[in-house]
Every structure is written in C-alpha cells, then in structure tokens.
Amino acid sequence: MTSLSGARIRAVLVKEFRQYRRNKFILYTMVVLPVLFLVAPITTILNLPSTAPEVRVRAAVGSIFLLMLLIPVIVPVAISAYSVIGERDQGTLEPVLTTPIRREELVLGKALASIIPGVALSYLLFAVIMTVLRVVGHPNVVHALWQGSWLVAEVLFAPLLAAWSTWIGTAISARSSDVRVAQQLGTLASLPALAVTSLMTFQVLSPTVPVALIVAGVLVVIDVAALRVVSRLFDRERLITGARATRAAAPPPHDS
Amino acid sequence: MSRRWFVRRRVGFGVRPVTWQGWAITAVALGLMVVALLVVRRPLGAPSVLVIAAVYVAVGYATGGRSRPGASPAPPESSGLPARGTPDAPTPVAPATLARVAREATSRAGDLAGRDAAIEVVGLTKCFGERDAFRDVSFRVAVGEVFGFLGPNGAGKTTLVRTLSTLLAPTSGSATVAGLSLGEDHGEAIRQRIAVMTESPGLYGRLSVRENLEFFAGLYQMSDARVRIDRALESVNLAGRAGDPCASLSKGLRQRVGLARTLLNDPAIIFLDEPTSGLDPVATREVLELIGGLRERGVTIFLTTHRLDEAERLCDRVAILNTTLRIVGDTDELRRQLFERSLEVATATPLADPAALFTAIPGVGSWRASGDGRYVLETTEPRETAPRVARALVAAGADVESLAESRHSLEDVYLQLIDDDTGVSA
Ligand SMILES: Nc1ncnc2c1ncn2[C@@H]1O[C@H](COP(=O)(O)OP(=O)(O)O)[C@@H](O)[C@H]1O
Ligand SMILES: [Mg+2]
Numbered sequence: 001m002t003s004l005s006g007a008r009i010r011a012v013l014v015k016e017f018r019q020y021r022r023n024k025f026i027l028y029t030m031v032v033l034p035v036l037f038l039v040a041p042i043t044t045i046l047n048l049p050s051t052a053p054e055v056r057v058r059a060a061v062g063s064i065f066l067l068m069l070l071i072p073v074i075v076p077v078a079i080s081a082y083s084v085i086g087e088r089d090q091g092t093l094e095p096v097l098t099t100p101i102r103r104e105e106l107v108l109g110k111a112l113a114s115i116i117p118g119v120a121l122s123y124l125l126f127a128v129i130m131t132v133l134r135v136v137g138h139p140n141v142v143h144a145l146w147q148g149s150w151l152v153a154e155v156l157f158a159p160l161l162a163a164w165s166t167w168i169g170t171a172i173s174a175r176s177s178d179v180r181v182a183q184q185l186g187t188l189a190s191l192p193a194l195a196v197t198s199l200m201t202f203q204v205l206s207p208t209v210p211v212a213l214i215v216a217g218v219l220v221v222i223d224v225a226a227l228r229v230v231s232r233l234f235d236r237e238r239l240i241t242g243a244r245a246t247r248a249a250a251p252p253p254h255d256s
Numbered sequence: 257m258s259r260r261w262f263v264r265r266r267v268g269f270g271v272r273p274v275t276w277q278g279w280a281i282t283a284v285a286l287g288l289m290v291v292a293l294l295v296v297r298r299p300l301g302a303p304s305v306l307v308i309a310a311v312y313v314a315v316g317y318a319t320g321g322r323s324r325p326g327a328s329p330a331p332p333e334s335s336g337l338p339a340r341g342t343p344d345a346p347t348p349v350a351p352a353t354l355a356r357v358a359r360e361a362t363s364r365a366g367d368l369a370g371r372d373a374a375i376e377v378v379g380l381t382k383c384f385g386e387r388d389a390f391r392d393v394s395f396r397v398a399v400g401e402v403f404g405f406l407g408p409n410g411a412g413k414t415t416l417v418r419t420l421s422t423l424l425a426p427t428s429g430s431a432t433v434a435g436l437s438l439g440e441d442h443g444e445a446i447r448q449r450i451a452v453m454t455e456s457p458g459l460y461g462r463l464s465v466r467e468n469l470e471f472f473a474g475l476y477q478m479s480d481a482r483v484r485i486d487r488a489l490e491s492v493n494l495a496g497r498a499g500d501p502c503a504s505l506s507k508g509l510r511q512r513v514g515l516a517r518t519l520l521n522d523p524a525i526i527f528l529d530e531p532t533s534g535l536d537p538v539a540t541r542e543v544l545e546l547i548g549g550l551r552e553r554g555v556t557i558f559l560t561t562h563r564l565d566e567a568e569r570l571c572d573r574v575a576i577l578n579t580t581l582r583i584v585g586d587t588d589e590l591r592r593q594l595f596e597r598s599l600e601v602a603t604a605t606p607l608a609d610p611a612a613l614f615t616a617i618p619g620v621g622s623w624r625a626s627g628d629g630r631y632v633l634e635t636t637e638p639r640e641t642a643p644r645v646a647r648a649l650v651a652a653g654a655d656v657e658s659l660a661e662s663r664h665s666l667e668d669v670y671l672q673l674i675d676d677d678t679g680v681s682a
Contacts, residue, residue, distance in 0.1 A: 008474060010474065011471055011473075011475050012474075018462075018467055019463065036310050090461070091456040091457075092458040094423070098421050098454070099475040099476060100448045100475070101475050102444065188285065236424075236443075
C-alpha cells in the first residue's frame with residue numbers, strides 16, 4: 001500500500017465539520033447530551049449522604065465513568081451510521097468516488113470526523129465533572145474519584161470506544177438502506193464494547209491501571225482489525241451497487 | 257407531549273418503529289434497559305435509575321431523531337422553472353471566459369492527441385447477476401471528439417459511464433480510457449485524468465457552492481485550488497453565487513455547479529451523464545452552450561442522453577445503445593445508412609393515375625400516397641430522379657406545389673433501432 005494522502009483525508013474532514021456546523025440536529029445533540037450527562041451524575045453524587053458506605057460511593061463514581069464512556073459510543077455511532085447511507089441518499093457519494101481518493105482515505109476521513117467530536121465531548125465533560133466534584137464534593141467522593149486508574153481508563157478508552165463504534169456504524173451504514181435503522185442497529189452493536197467498562201464500573205473487575213491497560217490493548221487490536229474490514233467494504237463497486245443503488249437504477253418515469 | 261411531537265422527533269429507541277428491524281431494536285433496547293435498571297437500583301438508589309432513564313432518552317434522541325441529520329430536503333422542483341422571486345434569471349454564458357477555461361481544460365487532451373483514441377472499448381460487457389446492463393459493446397472515441405451515447409431509460413448508459421470511469425469493474429471485455437487500460441491498477445490514475453458529471457449533480461446542500469468545489473479540489477490535491485475554483489465558477493457564470501448554499505439553487509444552477517466541478521482538474525475526458533435531464537428549456541440551452549464551448553476547444557466529451565435533439569445538435573458522432581450497441585456513426589451517416597432516400601411530392605389536386613405516372617419514371621423504386629395530392633417516392637438517387645419526376649408531372653399536366661428530398665430526423669433512426677430487436681451492426 002503506497003502512502004495515503006493527508007490532504008485528501010483533511011479535505012474529507014473539513015467538509016464533514018462544515019456540514020456539522022450547519023446542521024441544527026447535530027449541534028442540538030451536542031448540547032443536549034452534555035447537559036443531560038452533566039446534570040444527572042452530579043446530582044446523584046451530591047445527593048449521597050456523607051455517611052454513605054464506601055461501596056456506594058465507588059459505585060456512584062463508577063456510574064459517572066460509564067456515562068462518560070457512553071458519549072464516545074453514542075456520538076460517533078450516530079454520525080458514522082449516517083455517513084455512507086446519507087451520502088448515497090443525497091447522491092453525493094458517487095461524485096466523490098469518481099475522484100482519485102483511495103478507499104482508505106475516505107474511510108479514515110469519515111472515521112476521524114465521527115471519532116473526534118465523540119472524544120472531544122467526552123474529555124470536556126470529564127474535565128468539567130472532575131472539577132465540579134473536586135470543588136463541591138464530599139471528601140469520600142473526591143478520594144474515590146481521583147484515582148489514577150479512572151483517569152487512565154477515560155483517557156484511553158474514550159478514543160478506542162469511539163473508534164469501535166465508528167467502525168460498527170460505518171460498516172452498517174455502508175451496507176444498509178435506511179438511515180434510521182442503520183443508526184439504531186449501530187448503537188446496539190456497539191454496546192457490547194461497553195460491557196467491559198461496565199464490569200469495571202460495577203466492581204466485577206477491579207479498576208486498576210494494569211487492567212485498564214489490558215482492556216485498552218484488546219480494544220486496539222479490535223479497532224485495527226475493524227479498520228481492515230471496513231476499508232474492504234468501501235470498494236467502489238460495492239458502495240455504488242448497494243441495496244439502494246439497485247432501486248435507484250430502476251427506470252425513472254418518462255419525463256418528456 | 258403530543259403524538260405529533262413524537263412523530264416528528266421519533267424520540268426513543270425504536271419508538272414508532274417502521275420495519276421489523278425497528279421492532280427488534282425496540283424489544284432489545286427495552287429489555288436491556290429493564291435489566292440495567294434492576295441491576296443498578298440496589299447499589300445506587302433512585303438517582304441512578306433516573307440517570308439510566310435519561311441515557312435511554314438521550315440515546316433514543318441521538319439515534320432515532322429526525323431520520324437524516326445531514327440531508328437537506330431538496331427544494332421542491334415541480335416545474336424545473338426557477339422559482340418566482342429568486343434571483344435565478346438566466347445569465348448568459350460569457351464566451352470569452354468559457355473559451356479560456358476550455359483552452360486550459362484541453363491542454364491535457366493535447367498531450368494525448370498524437371497517441372491513441374481517448375476511449376477505446378472492445379467487447380465490453382457488464383452484468384448484474386443474471387441481467388446484462390450492456391453486452392459486447394465496442395467503439396472508439398477520438399481525442400477531442402464529442403461522442404454521444406443515446407439510449408432509452410434502462411439501456412445501460414449510466415452503467416457504461418460508471419464502468420469507464422472505473423467505478424464498476426466490467427464483467428468481460430476491455431477498454432482503454434485516457435491512454436490507460438481499465439482493470440489493471442490504473443483506477444486512481446484514470447480518475448485523475450477524467451471528470452464525471454453524474455446523473456444527479458450530487459452537491460452538499462448545506463455547503464456553499466465554493467465549499468463544494470473546495471472539497472473536490474482537496475480530493476484532487478490541488479495546490480492552486482482558489483485560482484482553479486474562481487476560473488471554473490467564472491466559466492459557468494456562477495461567480496456571483498459562490499457563497500450561496502447549494503440547497504438554495506435551482507436545478508439548472510446546480511447542474512452548472514456540477515459542470516464547474518468537472519472543470520476543476522483539467523480533465524482529458526469529461527463524462528456527462530444526461531446533463532440536461534429535468535431542466536427547463538432555458539437551463540438546457542445554457543448547459544448545452546457550455547458543453548458546446550468545451551467542444552470548440554477540443555476536450556473529449558462523452559455524453560449520454562435520451563434526447564435526440566441534444567445529440568443531434570452537440571455530437572460529432574453518436575452511438576445508439578439498448579443493452580447492445582445498435583450503431584455508431586455521425587448523424588448524417590446514420591440517416592444515410594438506415595433509410596432509402598425518398599422524394600416527397602405535393603400537387604394542387606390529386607393525380608388521376610399516379611401508379612401509371614410514377615412507375616414509368618426510371619429510378620423510382622416504389623411509391624405511396626401520403627395524403628390528398630401527397631406522394632412519397634423511394635429512390636436511391638434523389639438528385640437524378642427528382643428532375644425526371646418534375647418533367648413527368650409537368651407533362652401529365654399536374655400543378656406541382658413542391659418536390660423535395662425528405663429529411664429524416666435522427667428520431668426516426670433512433671426509434672427504428674430501438675424497436676429493432678436484432679440490432680444493426682455498426
Ligand atoms: N446496481 C445495479 N444492480 C442491478 N441492476 C442494475 C444496477 N444498476 C443498473 N442496473 C440495471 O442495468 C440496466 C441499465 O441501467 P442504467 O445503466 O442505469 O441505464 P440508463 O442509465 O441507460 O437508464 C437496467 O436494467 C438496470 O435495472
Ligand atoms: Mg442513466
């Protein structure tokens with residue numbers, strides 16, 4: 001494989017971000033989600049009685065992390081599930097495919113455009129929650145919260161989970177014929193990735209730094225494999241003759 | 257919250273599912289949620305239940321909300337005419353700028369001039385499963401030629417364009433495009449040298465005209481994108497609309513943006529798939545003028561259409577396709593090949609005995625009456641036969657109103673070929 005063109009990947013990325021900026025639905029989601037995700041856990045924790053047993057505090061803190069890791073799953077999958085089928089519906093996919101862009105470049109550009117917002121949002125919320133709780137939280141809570149393993153888990157898992165749900169969403173998008181079904185299937189399919197983090201949250205796996213690193217390693221392997229598979233799905237002929245293309249190729253009504 | 261609100265937002269994981277997948281998703285998601293609530297209620301208490309419910313709604317909102325976040329509803333296009341009140345009045349194409357762009361667009365075509373044909377196709381076939389989109393197609397397009405591909409809907413024109421532009425792999429046969437053969441690892445190189453205007457212009461409605469072109473300039477890795485975009489916009493006379501979102505443009509203007517896009521990379525060959533379909537007459541004329549401008553400077557154009565007048569007007573040569581190639585030739589040649597020439601005679605009053613009169617004239621093969629005092633005479637050599645017919649008519653005392661060689665339109669040729677199931681060899 002000869003080297004990929006950064007310029008073409010960047011072109012795709014810039015185009016996607018420009019579209020987000022003009023898209024009320026996406027902007028809206030990016031505001032509504034964080035508000036929900038900020039308010040809920042903070043109230044949960046602030047409502048804990050100061051005498052709450054350590055187990056409960058840890059569980060509550062764990063649920064914050066679960067939430068923080070839901071964002072890099074939900075946001076990318078919603079975006080990426082739309083990415084291929086949406087362009088196919090608009091008729092914009094085919095012109096792109098007639099340019100010299102390579103399929104890996106298209107896949108990477110699209111993937112980054114869905115990973116970046118998910119991760120950025122997750123990091124941002126995480127920082128805000130940590131700061132708020134540090135200031136107003138009970139010492140018990142602060143102690144449970146400021147543990148290295150949580151930090152490592154958030155920093156590592158957010159991008160890896162985002163990548164995972166992006167591959168799922170993109171793969172489903174490339175093969176499906178309805179945007180909404182693609183997005184919902186995608187979300188469901190990417191939830192298993194959260195199972196592991198849930199185990200850590202609910203203390204089944206103890207959240208130590210080595211455990212976090214091992215889980216991260218497994219996620220990396222899965223992501224790399226998924227990139228391969230998804231790139232193969234981006235074969236031009238497959239993209240054009242997908243379920244939708246066949247229907248579109250049916251003779252249009254006579255117009256003269 | 258009214259039912260309407262739900263319909264509009266489709267909040268919820270599969271709320272108002274429309275397909276079996278939707279129902280399946282709803283069932284699984286609800287199940288998961290219930291399990292999650294049962295698991296969490298014990299250790300975490302009521303607030304966590306609220307959190308999970310909130311997450312459920314959030315997920316539902318993110319995934320089930322208005323079905324297509326990026327899509328912009330296409331503006332209604334009932335008549336294809338510019339909407340009243342929009343500053344969409346047809347702007348004439350500036351010939352000078354057009355010529356300049358065209359000249360630049362052909363600089364690359366010039367490189368090929370001494371070499372092979374721009375497109376050479378031998379025995380090309382593309383099947384989708386059992387169905388042949390087109391079969392055993394062979395033709396050659398010279399550099400600088402405007403080549404028209406005519407055919408009814410479903411004839412395989414779009415599939416042929418997609419195959420030649422390396423989007424689809426041919427089932428069998430071979431082709432050379434811009435000096436490179438299809439099928440080997442030439443896809444990227446071929447795509448660098450060609451430009452395709454697809455059946456629908458495929459613009460991003462939320463992006464402005466300029467932003468759309470910038471995206472494509474990026475895909476071609478142009479260092480001088482700005483200059484090229486300005487030039488392309490000028491050449492289709494859209495410089496003034498560069499900042500408008502594409503969704504706000506009329507279909508004709510969008511088609512022009514599509515045309516500007518094909519000029520960006522100075523292609524050696526431009527493929528145009530039904531460039532005027534769905535346009536009103538004014539927009540059609542403008543697009544045709546733009547294409548004609550390119551022709552003048554010699555860029556190779558491969559144009560598909562189901563409109564005969566268009567092919568007749570624009571193309572040096574046309575091919576007629578209906579799954580198999582029916583014929584290739586220039587338009588006059590096609591007429592000559594397909595029809596015995598005929599003379600049309602009109603007299604003031606019907607002839608008393610036309611049979612005796614016409615059969616006696618040497619060179620007249622057969623004749624028939626086509627109306628009161630109207631006759632059609634088949635002849636192989638109208639130039640020699642016409643004076644004889646005139647003399648015979650005068651001698652018979654008929655008042656000749658007119659005597660003319662009849663001209664078939666390409667439409668006759670076309671309809672005959674399309675009807676002809678056996679096909680005619682080129
Ligand atoms: N992706 C596809 N899958 C199956 N059949 C297709 C596909 N695309 C086109 N066809 C079929 O190939 C034939 C030619 O279609 P097309 O090239 O779109 O015709 P045209 O552009 O001349 O109207 C049609 O019968 C069409 O149904
Ligand atoms: Mg077509």
